[in-house]
Amino acid sequence: MTASDQNRFQVELRGLIDLLSQHLYSGPHVFVRELLQNGVDAIQARRQIEPQHEGLIEIEVITSAESDPTIIFQDNGVGLTEDEVHQFLATIGQSSKRGEMTSRPEDFLGQFGIGLLSCFTVSDEIVVLTRSAKGDNQPGIEWRGSTDGTYSVRKLTQAIPVGTQIFLQPSTGYEDYFEPQKVLKLAREYGSLLQPKITVTSNGQTDVVNAKAPWHQDTTNPQVRENLLAYGTEVFERNFLDVFPLHSTSGGVTGVAYVLSEAVHAGSRQPHRVYLKDMLLSTKTHEVLPEWAFFVQCVVNASQLRPTASRESFYEDTVLERTRQELGDCLRRYLVEMAQTQPRRFEQLIAVHHLAVKALAVDDDECLELFADWLPFQTSLGTMTLAEFRKQNSVIRYVPSCDQFRQIAQVAASESLAVINAGYVYDVDILTRLSMIRSDFKLEEFDAEQLSDRFEQLSQSEREETLEFERLADMTLQRFKCAVEIAKFLPSDLPSLYVTDANADFIRSVEQAQDVTEGVWNDMLGDLTRDVPSSYARLYLNYSNPLIKRICQLGQSDGQRRSVEMVYIQALLLGHFPLKKSEVKLLNEGLLGLLDWAVGGQDNE
Incomplete structure (x- = not known):
């Protein structure tokens, strides 16, 4: 063999069919779509020769108890000459829509030249009868193709109408695709809005597929x-x-x-x-x-x-x-x-789809300006639109996370303090953007520590009564980097409030990560907090709460210590803070310790 020898690729048809059915097409049912596509394109091509031509696609399903069902797919389109049959039906990838057959390829649905092959996904043989509309006295042509890669072509002696007829019978296992109702359903699914009239006939009944788009x-x-x-x-x-x-x-x-x-x-x-x-x-x-x-x-x-x-x-x-x-x-x-x-009507729509409107408005200042006052937000005083919130509050206070909102919501509501929960998607961006485009929009991120400014301070006598207990509670939680302060606040049924700042939150999250890592990764996480200013969380004990009062007045320090530990854990859980390993251990030991202390107390009595 010399360097100039030329050879052609060989295509194994069965392998190509498997590729089409298993990887290119979503399923065998697409053969109906491909046949409809070829029929519509053939009618379009004939209209270039005969502009007033009225297209028609007829699908017939013939069923019999003695033999396999047969689908006959017929169109009155342009048809094919014998040369075109060899060129387009026997050459994989060749399409009549890309050749000289039409000067307007954009009018056609198909362009890849593999549509007819889809029929091989449901049938082992394709029979095509066709007669071209180009020229007078064109003979009818029969083309038979098989999945083994062979085909035959012959001229017909009997007259057939201009157009194309395709005959299919099912391969083993694909009989379902030849059931009349299945064919009708697929024809309607794919072709109901096509322009040529399309009919499906079976057992003497003809259904028109077309519908108004x-x-x-x-x-x-x-x-x-x-x-x-x-x-x-x-x-x-x-x-x-x-x-x-x-x-x-x-x-x-x-x-x-x-x-x-x-x-x-x-x-x-x-x-x-x-x-x-x-x-x-x-x-x-x-x-x-x-x-x-x-x-x-x-x-x-x-x-x-x-x-x-x-x-x-x-x-x-x-x-x-x-x-x-x-x-x-x-x-x-x-x-x-x-x-x-x-x-x-817009109010009704936004009540359901405010999230989508926020998604649009967050990147569109004109829409944001128009829609903003309609947008609903969760607040400590209940859900309200931004317009309702602004009517009652000159300053828009918000917290940027749902966890922070859960921490302060009860206390803020009891103090009649309106705070927006901006922890949901788009909310912070929308509020921030509004503060930039509206001069009268005063925005303030709310810090949970600000709630303490609204707390009622203890009287002098109450301060003296609780001083030792507060010191004991503070020492008890030192190892958790949490300071303790006793105050009065609403609601009175809330025993405590746990608040943190950004630094304390970050340190806490790093310590949680260290709980589940070892070795060098643990050390690397520790390095992250090296330059972070030390910061303590704060646990406010509510002296208006009967339980906290009883703990303060409890005469035994061990019982007070165990109680403070449990109140601390409860405050973390109420604030949706994940427990660190040391806090899980404290929870387990604290419950057992309280039981032991209570049982011991009963014995002592």
């Missing part, structure tokens, strides 16, 4: 709106609050978006029903809307987006990116218009 309907008409909501419930199997139109010039996208009737979390991604040139592409596409639009599901039709080879998703390119942005703008305009013209 939702993107061609007027959503401002009340009856149409109700019909569209019913359609959305049918295809997505859930209820919706509203429906509105979508449009994108970049991707040639039109459609409708449905507003979910229930709240969903920010990380959720809703599956959308997406069509490409009226053919169903996917019912599980996520990439057509921006991430913040997790409160809607849409049905859209694209004419300019590029499908992947599997035809079940779109290529992630600049056109799709622009389309996503333009569809996001549609959602934004929908919300803005509703807020401006239908405030009561």
Whole structure:
């Protein structure tokens, strides 16, 4: 063999079919989609020759108790000549939509030249009868292809209509895909919104597949709106609050978006029903809307987006990116218009989807300015909108984490102090941004230590009565880097309040991590706190609480010490602080110690 010798790759058809069925396509059912695609494209090609041609696709399922079922798929499209049969049906990857057969490839659904091969995922043999519309007296051609990689071509002596007929019988194990109701369901799923008339016939009954596309309907008409909501419930199997139109010039996208009737979390991604040139592409596409639009599901039709080879998703390119942005703008305009013209309706929507509105507003100052006062926040005095909160408070006090809020919520509520829980996603960013764009928006991060300024101080006699106990309690919790102070505060049924600052929180988190590490990692964690200023947490014991009073007046120091340890643990648990290893040990020992002390006390009596 010389260096100039040329050879051709060999393709093993069965291996290629396995690749298509197991890796490219989502399942064997796509053969119906591929046949519909070829039929529609053939009709489009014939219209270039005969502009007034009325297309028709007929699917017939023949069943018999004596033999396997047969699907006959027939279109009255452009058909193929004998040369085209050899070129397009016997050459893998060759597509008539890319050749000279058409001057407008954008009019066609297919472009990869592997569609007919999908039939081999359900059938061992494909029989094609075709007659070309190009020229007069074109003969009919029969093409038979097999999964073993062989095919035959012959001219037909009998006349057949212009167009193409495809005959399939099921491979072993794929009979279900040839059941009449299954074929009808798949034809409706993929082709109900296509323009040529499509029928499915079996056992003497003919069903028309076509239906009216939702993107061609007027959503401002009340009856149409109700019909569209019913359609959305049918295809997505859930209820919706509203429906509105979508449009994108970049991707040639039109459609409708449905507003979910229930709240969903920010990380959720809703599956959308997406069509490409009226053919169903996917019912599980996520990439057509921006991430913040997790409160809607849409049905859209694209004419300019590029499908992947599997035809079940779109290529992630600049056109799709622009389309996503333009569809996001549609959602934004929908919300803005509703807020401006239908405030009561917008209030109902935001009550369910405030998280999605926050996700939009956090990066859009115009929307933030418009929507801010509608946004609900959890506060120490109950949930209220920002407008309601500002009406009652000139300063917007907040804590940046849910744990901090849990620590102070009861006491703040008893003191009639309004504090926002900004520990949920987007809340801190929204409040901070508002303080920058609104001159009258006074924002203040609330420190739990500030609550102590509102506590009632002990009287002189009470101070003298509790001085020794406070000293004992303080010494008891020294090893946990926690100082103790006795004060009076509400609610009186809360025995204690545990508060920390940022440094104490950081040191505590490092110590927790050290509990589960050893060796060099433990040392490295210790180094993290070397330059952090030493800081103690503080445990406030509530002298208005009957239990704390009894502990103070208890005459035995051992019982007081055990009680303080348990009150400390309870305060940590109420504040949702994870216990360190030493505190878990204290909990176990403290319970046993209290039991031992109590039993010993009974014996002494």
